[in-house]
Every structure is written in C-alpha cells, then in structure tokens.
Amino acid sequence: MTWQTHQLLAVLNLVICFGIAWACICRLNSEICRRHRAARAKYSLLLAGALASGMQPALWGSWPTVGGVLLAGCVLAGLGINVVRWYGHARPMRRKEDQ
Numbered sequence: 001m002t003w004q005t006h007q008l009l010a011v012l013n014l015v016i017c018f019g020i021a022w023a024c025i026c027r028l029n030s031e032i033c034r035r036h037r038a039a040r041a042k043y044s045l046l047l048a049g050a051l052a053s054g055m056q057p058a059l060w061g062s063w064p065t066v067g068g069v070l071l072a073g074c075v076l077a078g079l080g081i082n083v084v085r086w087y088g089h090a091r092p093m094r095r096k097e098d099q
Contacts, residue, residue, distance in 0.1 A: 006063045010056075013064040016072040017054025021047055023079045046075075 001009075024047035027033055033040040053072060056064055 001063075009064050009066065009069055013056070013069045013072055014054045016069065016076050017050040019076050020050035020072065020079065021054070023076070024050065050075075 024043045027043045028040065028047070033043060050072070052059065053064070053068065056062055
C-alpha cells in the first residue's frame, strides 16, 4: 500500500473508533450501566478496545488494515442498529391485530 492509503485508512479507522467510543460513553452514562456490572464491563471493554484501535498508529506505530477498519465499521453499525433499544423500549412493538 502507498503512504496515502495508510493515512486514509488510519484516519477512517480513527473516526469510526471515536464513534464507537462516543456510543460507549453514552451507554456508560445510562441507567442500565449504573445497575448492572456486566453491561458496564461490556461497554468499558468496548471503549478501551475502540480507543486502542483508533490510536493504533500513535500508540504502537502500526497501521490499521482494511479488515480492521471493516470490523470497526461493523461494530459501529451494530451499535447503531441497537440504538432503539437504548431508549427504554423494553418489549417489541406489536401489531394492531395482536392486541
């Protein structure tokens, strides 16, 4: 890969990982994480991993790979898909015919 490709992947990975970190910080401030240790541990570990992956060139002097950036993007997409569950919708929506 060229130098510019490495830099582009590093910046893209940094932006994605900061998105993951932001989502984890928001979740750590939620009521569910105040009550349950497992949820708090899950989001704390995900936050640490996202920061370590995003800051990879500065911390360890290695460039992120395409697979690593793709994995980070999928994790962010998974957090984004579950954002509906973060707002207290405990049970799924029902159809009118089921009521």
